[in-house]
Amino acid sequence: MAAATGPVAAPAAAVTAADAVPHQQPQEQGQQPQHERVVLPEAVYPTFVPRNPGILDGQWNARDEVMVRRALRDAAEVVAQKSQSERGSITILGSELTELEDLAERYGQPRFRAKQLLEGVLKGAHSVEEITAIPKSWRAQLLADGVRSGRSRLHHSVGDEDGTRKFLLQLHDGRIVETVGIPTEDRLTVCVSSQVGCPMRCTFCATGKGGFARNLAPHEILDQVLTVQEQLGRRVSNVVFMGMGEPLLNLPAVVRAYQGLNQQVGIGGAFITISTVGVPNAIPRLAASSLKATLAVSLHAPNQALRERLIPSAKAYPLEALIQDCVTYYRITGRRVTFEYTLLSGVNDELEHARELTALLRRHDLMSHVNIIPWNPVDESEFVRPSRNRVFAFRRAVEAAGLACTVRETRGLEAAAACGQLRNRFQKQPLPDFQEPM
Numbered sequence: 001m002a003a004a005t006g007p008v009a010a011p012a013a014a015v016t017a018a019d020a021v022p023h024q025q026p027q028e029q030g031q032q033p034q035h036e037r038v039v040l041p042e043a044v045y046p047t048f049v050p051r052n053p054g055i056l057d058g059q060w061n062a063r064d065e066v067m068v069r070r071a072l073r074d075a076a077e078v079v080a081q082k083s084q085s086e087r088g089s090i091t092i093l094g095s096e097l098t099e100l101e102d103l104a105e106r107y108g109q110p111r112f113r114a115k116q117l118l119e120g121v122l123k124g125a126h127s128v129e130e131i132t133a134i135p136k137s138w139r140a141q142l143l144a145d146g147v148r149s150g151r152s153r154l155h156h157s158v159g160d161e162d163g164t165r166k167f168l169l170q171l172h173d174g175r176i177v178e179t180v181g182i183p184t185e186d187r188l189t190v191c192v193s194s195q196v197g198c199p200m201r202c203t204f205c206a207t208g209k210g211g212f213a214r215n216l217a218p219h220e221i222l223d224q225v226l227t228v229q230e231q232l233g234r235r236v237s238n239v240v241f242m243g244m245g246e247p248l249l250n251l252p253a254v255v256r257a258y259q260g261l262n263q264q265v266g267i268g269g270a271f272i273t274i275s276t277v278g279v280p281n282a283i284p285r286l287a288a289s290s291l292k293a294t295l296a297v298s299l300h301a302p303n304q305a306l307r308e309r310l311i312p313s314a315k316a317y318p319l320e321a322l323i324q325d326c327v328t329y330y331r332i333t334g335r336r337v338t339f340e341y342t343l344l345s346g347v348n349d350e351l352e353h354a355r356e357l358t359a360l361l362r363r364h365d366l367m368s369h370v371n372i373i374p375w376n377p378v379d380e381s382e383f384v385r386p387s388r389n390r391v392f393a394f395r396r397a398v399e400a401a402g403l404a405c406t407v408r409e410t411r412g413l414e415a416a417a418a419c420g421q422l423r424n425r426f427q428k429q430p431l432p433d434f435q436e437p438m
């Protein structure tokens with residue numbers, strides 16, 4: 001797999017085949033196990049320093065800061081040290097072909113076996129045992145050495161008559177993530193999670209309310225796409241990082257998952273969207289990488305004061321700095337930036353807000369597109385979903401100023417339970433122990 005260039009291109013898998021310690025070293029070759037020392041480039045996010053000295057005041061408090069710092073540290077650990085729970089466990093999914101080739105070689109197997117391993121998992125094997133294209137004895141060795149497929153367990157799913165289906169996946173540590181398959185006639189879009197929970201705590205978001213547990217590893221992101229593909233019996237055409245979590249707080253794993261989606265699952269870069277509420281320093285890094293993904297920035301407010309009310313972390317990343325980073329992104333990539341605007345009745349849906357929004361975007365030299373998302377209800381939240389009339393009045397005001405604008409269609413399931421809510425309900429219940437498939 002070709003490595004991405006630029007600062008975000010560090011080797012990123014939580015555990016890759018390059019870390020494998022063969023059960024029995026092929027003595028004739030006299031090789032030592034190869035432990036790839038994965039070093040972070042000057043740390044993934046070197047300067048997550050609040051630009052606003054008032055960060056510890058108001059809504060964004062010391063606990064928020066600790067949570068975000070923890071997420072950043074976790075992101076770094078995914079690359080540098082591997083999490084304790086994953087130590088020693090190698091996943092085929094999330095590994096690059098070259099890493100699997102090296103793995104095969106270290107077991108004295110021909111390099112072509114790597115492709116068989118990978119294809120086995122991509123075609124539906126949930127355990128190494130099921131990859132019958134490879135010799136039984138090697139399967140046994142791999143299993144004994146802790147090599148795993150990287151697939152999770154389907155815990156629960158719920159569907160709507162419009163075809164949308166939500167899946168709850170149970171990870172090896174018992175935690176649950178949500179993923180959604182959204183079919184239309186000519187597309188199957190998967191809305192993937194990048195973290196278990198989210199530390200950003202946006203006030204209107206169910207995931208934000210549920211707290212943050214940990215970053216997802218690359219194979220845990222890829223697994224969501226394979227699950228939807230299998231369960232809906234169709235090829236996935238589009239992937240949006242719009243499920244649980246803030247992808248730019250887990251950039252190394254997201255980059256790795258993008259590469260897997262692109263080069264192994266066969267999804268074009270332009271059909272992958274990364275949605276972010278904004279993490280200081282991360283957007284320019286994304287621009288400098290070789291990723292061809294579409295960038296979607298969750299704006300939700302046309303000014304700093306209102307944005308801070310909705311998004312506590314905005315205190316650490318002033319609106320003007322965020323837009324400047326989007327301009328940089330546009331200059332470097334030439335790709336249009338989507339601005340998401342979750343519309344909340346009586347909060348950010350006045351025509352004056354629309355005018356302020358268009359003035360903000362037109363003031364800067366970038367090609368943009370506004371995507372309005374009518375708010376979906378969240379348990380124990382005081383926000384109100386705007387009326388259809390209000391949504392379309394807002395859209396007309398944006399278009400009148402000459403900006404491209406769409407309204408995201410609300411699928412039946414979303415209206416009933418916003419993203420992250422289903423998972424919050426299940427995560428509260430005791431779950432049976434779960435071991436990753438062998």
Ligand SMILES: C[S@@+](CC[C@H](N)C(=O)[O-])C[C@H]1O[C@@H](n2cnc3c(N)ncnc32)[C@H](O)[C@@H]1O
Pocket residue numbers: 204205206207241242243244245246247275276277296297298340341342373374375376377378418419
């Ligand atoms: C769940 S977030 C995940 C990606 C990233 N963390 C972000 O905020 O862009 C994806 C989008 O869903 C929006 N969203 C979150 N909760 C929502 C809700 N209850 N109704 C409508 N949109 C919501 C967010 O504002 C964001 O634009």
Ligand code: SF4
Pocket residue numbers: 198199200201202205206207208209243244245246277
């Ligand atoms: S909207 Fe995005 S950044 Fe905000 S809490 Fe939800 S998932 Fe996290």
